[in-house]
Amino acid sequence: MTDKRSDDPFARLSSTPPPAPRPRAREAAFAAARQAYAESQAKINPTAAKGTGWGRRLMSIITSWKGISIMDMRIPVGTTAIALLLLPLGLHYYTSTALTPPETLSGGASVSQPAPSEPLAQPQLAPEPEAAPVQDSAEAEAPSADALADQSMRTAPLAEAVAPAAPAPASAHPAPMVPMGAPAMAPAPMPAMLPRLQSQDAFAQSYNAARDSGFGMGASAGGGLAPAPSGDNFARFEEQRLKVVAEEPVSTFSIDVDTASYAYARRLLSEGYVPEPDAIRIEELLNYFPYDYAPAPSAEVPFQPSLKVFPTPWNDKTQLLEIGIKGFEPPAEADTKSNLVFLIDTSGSMDAPDKLPLLKRAFALLLDQLSANDTISMVAYAGSAGIVLEPTTADNKAKILAALDGLAAGGSTAGADGIALAYRLAEQARVDGTNRVILATDGDFNVGIDDPQALKDFIAEKRQSGTGLSILGFGRGNLDDATMQALAQNGNGNASYISSFAEARKVLVEEVGATLHTIAQDVKIQVEFNPATIAEYRLIGYETRVLNREDFNNDAVDAGDIGAGHTVTALYELIPVGSGGEQVDPLRYGTATPESGAGEELAFLKLRYKLPGAAVSQLIEQPVTPDLVFADIAAAGPDAQFAAAVAAFGQKLKGSVYGADMSWAEIEALAKAGRGEDQGGYRAEFIRLVQDAAALRPDR
Amino acid sequence: MHVSMMGLTAAPQPNPATVLAEALVRRAQNGDADAFAELIEDHYERIYRTAWRWCGNRDDAEDIAQEVCVKLGAALAGFDRRSAFSSWVYRITLNAVRDWQRAGARRGRYAQSLAEISPTDQPPEQEAAATSAQLWAAVRRLPEKQRDAVLLVYAEELSHAEAADIMGVAEATISFHVHAARKSLRGLL
Incomplete structure (x- = not known):
């Protein structure tokens, strides 16, 4: 067996000494190893703060610090x-x-x-x-x-x-x-x-x-319930406060079609954890679900607001105003061209079944939705940085899937200028339609620009030239939610959290139009309440989307975009004058009752949007008249009941000051009543989620 | 004769160096960053040498060694001490080499597009002697299993048992691979 005869040619193999490694490579390796070690140690203890430091991943390239x-x-x-x-x-x-x-x-x-x-x-x-x-x-x-x-x-x-x-x-x-x-x-x-x-x-x-x-x-x-075992990073925000109409009659916000918060909360709840309060954004919970609002008449007027007022399930003295918008859905045969550049994180942390492999499967789904009109390119960053797939028409499925299969997670070396490369490819394959970079990551925004502000500016600048950015978030433990949100907002795109194959199907197949085809940009909503009828109001959710009153008419102020077929829902809790539900005492002096022309109206809704590519916004106006008021929530239809249930669920899960005394069972009953037809089973899933939450944090 | 030899080598006396190395691994696993640094410094040379032997290029070997160091840092907590730490390092190194070479094939395909990202892929360096270069090139072109077996046994000068442990196969399989390699290189050597 060990016949190392002197004439054995293989014996010569041991006599060739390898050249010595260069000291600099050695130092770099040590630095990278120590960093990876520190990261893995941090992962072992999931309570350590992670994903916070923007510059942290790049520590390894600053070898000059080593000796200090x-x-x-x-x-x-x-x-x-x-x-x-x-x-x-x-x-x-x-x-x-x-x-x-x-x-x-x-x-x-x-x-x-x-x-x-x-x-x-x-x-x-x-x-x-x-x-x-x-x-x-x-x-x-x-x-x-x-x-x-x-x-x-x-x-x-x-x-x-x-x-x-x-x-x-x-x-x-x-x-x-x-x-x-x-x-x-x-x-x-x-x-x-x-x-x-x-x-x-x-x-x-x-x-x-x-x-x-x-x-x-x-x-x-x-008992010993942990709120969330995550290293995920959420920006802190304060809940919307009650506003007095006499003092602040106008409420302005940007619409939001993100759904990441719901997918995240669902994942944690189904794994037996209560998500932390800042992870719950009620508007994202609401907007996760499709609602049956009135369809828009044409692409020129891409939506028509649906308004309803009905009693609040958690407070019998107040009313809920539901503002619903459904984006125009172009007919199926109108196949728009799209040019998609996937910027894929292949850092070592993506090497988990629910990350890169899930992305690969999800991607195959998306591919089925595209045709020869569409162009796909891929850029990987981290270990194996570079172009994985040059712009290729989407009918070359075999080639695209082969490139995708070749991706492997590994290494944590600093990536090349991934994002610039992705945008350059997008420019190169520019089409008259949708041009979009889709960033798939688990939270390592180590894409070549390490200053967050510079990155936002870069994305915003590219947005001006017509290339948007959407973000698909994967995995748990490293997710940088705030950055995801901020980048997607700057890129006129949306941030989705892909927790499972079913979620991938929802985002990439069922809502592909909404995800990829923007039909209206910078959609802002302004509601003016009539102090003669409404005493106080409160916007539920949208904390991170509030705009100043003057921003509404300023076309330079960026706001959310709506994709084809997207539904957006906003809820206001209204406290009518004389209902006895007022939280704020009336002023003793000088309640100059303002005179307004329409004494009966509850509020007046104004909505601004820009058609894709347009610089000037359009205005839609609609009063909230008493004939929109329903005396019973059941009469307002299943969508209203369901939206109210989702809002109540979000408030309760967050530990909100409002609506916390509604029991889980009541929320569940309301959601069941609002289940409706439920194509896709999302509402049924929500009901299960309410049950999970009830088990994790029981009522007493 | 051979069997009894194996019986002796299978249960080695506790060697102070191994004990020390084991303690170092244990400390590093328990979160001692200094121990980890020491561990990496002890092993870097060997990792690099192995990488060089497998790919024959200093640039690639350095990159692979760095990759391996990173993997060690990330995966050390998962090392279960069922095999020797050095065998584990070998396994990681060989995997990294394999990944690197597969990625290299992909890089070749997109060489043009990549040219702007990593433009300096230097040509392999001169080997000591021309015949030796020929031998190395031939060995590196062998099928993966045969190449690994030959290099582990002859270049790394490990025993068949150690090589078998690293490759995760039976000892006889190593002999078989070496034999097959010898056969496929018969014309060349």
Whole structure:
């Protein structure tokens, strides 16, 4: 077997020494490896914040930092710096505000009782970490004073002592913390910092739960329920507040056809987790479902608003105003040309069954929808960056699928200028129709432009020249929701979250028209309420889409786009004058009842849109008259019932101040009543989701 | 005769170096970044050498080595210590080589479009001697399994048992692949 005879030619193989590797390659490899290691460590502990740092993925190419000793001293220096900076602040917050910083509670503090001392009195929620902060922070005072006094090398005990105490300000005030700890905190998931992050998260959990229970959500019944185990990143936003018509009669917002939030929430709920409140955007929940609104007359007037007013299911003193829009659907035979460039993330993190392989299958579905009129190209970024497929007409299915099959996830080297390349291909194959770059990623926006603002500007600039951007989000744990939203909005596209094959089918097959063919751009809605009939109002959802009143008539202000056949739904909760449901007391002085021509009207709807490519907007106006009012929600039809159920579900899941006392069973019953024909089974799925949520966070 | 030899080598004495290496792996798996750095520095040379032997090009070998280091960093937590760490590294390296070469085939197809992205694919470097170059080229052209077996046994100078462990096949299969390689290269050597 081991016959290494001297005349064996193979024996010579061992005598050729390989040339030595170049030191620079070696250094680069070490840096990349350390980064990958740090990332994997962060993944092992899913509570570590991830996907936050824009520059983080690129750390490996800055090899010149490697030798700087501060980088190698990160752990001790960072811990020391954090300890020294956070301890006084933590103590200050702990002693002066009882761990409830006013800023984050301002959302609910004015209406409901936020119970400031609750976090400490909730041991059943997260027993071990919960008990620790209280004790340790008390003990922390002694050693910390010591350490500060002699400035000796006692960094280790100091760091340990401060760790449990730190979470209070850190979790509540992410923004102010960053500048203080900036140099040390930049490489976030350092092993030594993990305990700190963990306890921080534990605090955040108990804090959220305490807030929920403060609002009568009964969250504590959930035992050790974690809100969400994700490293996904959601931008914080405040819920829409109640507005007084006499003070603020006009409400303006941009429409939104994104659905990512629903798909994300559904995935988490079906896996047994309650999504975090900021992950729930009620308008995206509402707009996930198709509604049977009046079809638009023609491509020139691409939609016709449907208005309905009906009683609010969660408050018998208020009414809901439903504004429904259905985008014009061009006849099927009118095959428009489209030019699609897929920019596909092939970084190592895409190597999961629900990411790249799912994308491949989803893509095959899309291909069936396209014809010889359509052009497809593909660019991959990360490990194997470059053009995977030159512009190819969509009838070359074999070639396209072969290119797709060749994609493999791997590596985390910095990608080439992927996005510029994708846009260049789009230019190259430009058609008179839809030109669109579709970015498929799990959250690594490492596409060649690493400054988020520069990236947004780049996308917005390309939008001007007629090439849009849509985003398909995949997977969990790395998703950067806020960036997805922001980029898609700048690219006049939509962000969809593809959690399963069924979802891929919905986005890429059933709604392919809406996803790819924009029929109206910059659609804005402005509603003026009549103070003679409406006392107060509240827009449900659309928090991230609010526009200023003056933006409505300003065509330069960007807003949402509608695709072919898209339905968009917006709900206002209205409190009529004299209904007894007013939350705000009338003014004692000077209630100059404004005189308006139409005393009977409830409100006046104005809608602006631009036809694709047009620079000047068109206006649609329609009054909300009393004959649109239904006395019973059942009479308003299944769509109204279903939309109300979705809104109630979203509010309850978010732990909203409004409508939280509606029980899960009531929501489910309402959704069932509103199920209607339910082609595609989406509403039935929603009903199951309500049941899941009820099981995860039962009513009491 | 041979069987008894194997019986002896199958249960080696605990070697202080191996124990140390194992401890390092364990520390790195438990989140010790310094241990991981040390581990990578210990193995980089070998990974690079292997990559070079398999593809015969310094640029590619460096890139593959980096790829392997990244994979090690990402996958270390999943290493289950059922086999030796060095065998595991070998496996990852060979997989990376294979991926690289497949991607290379794809790159060739789109060479033109890629030219603007990575324009400097340098030609393979000169081997020590012309005959040796011929041998290396012939070996690298062998079918994957045969090539891997030959290189592991002769270039990396591993035992058949170690090679079998790395390739995930039986020991006899290694002998078979080597034999087949010898046969297919008969005309050349």
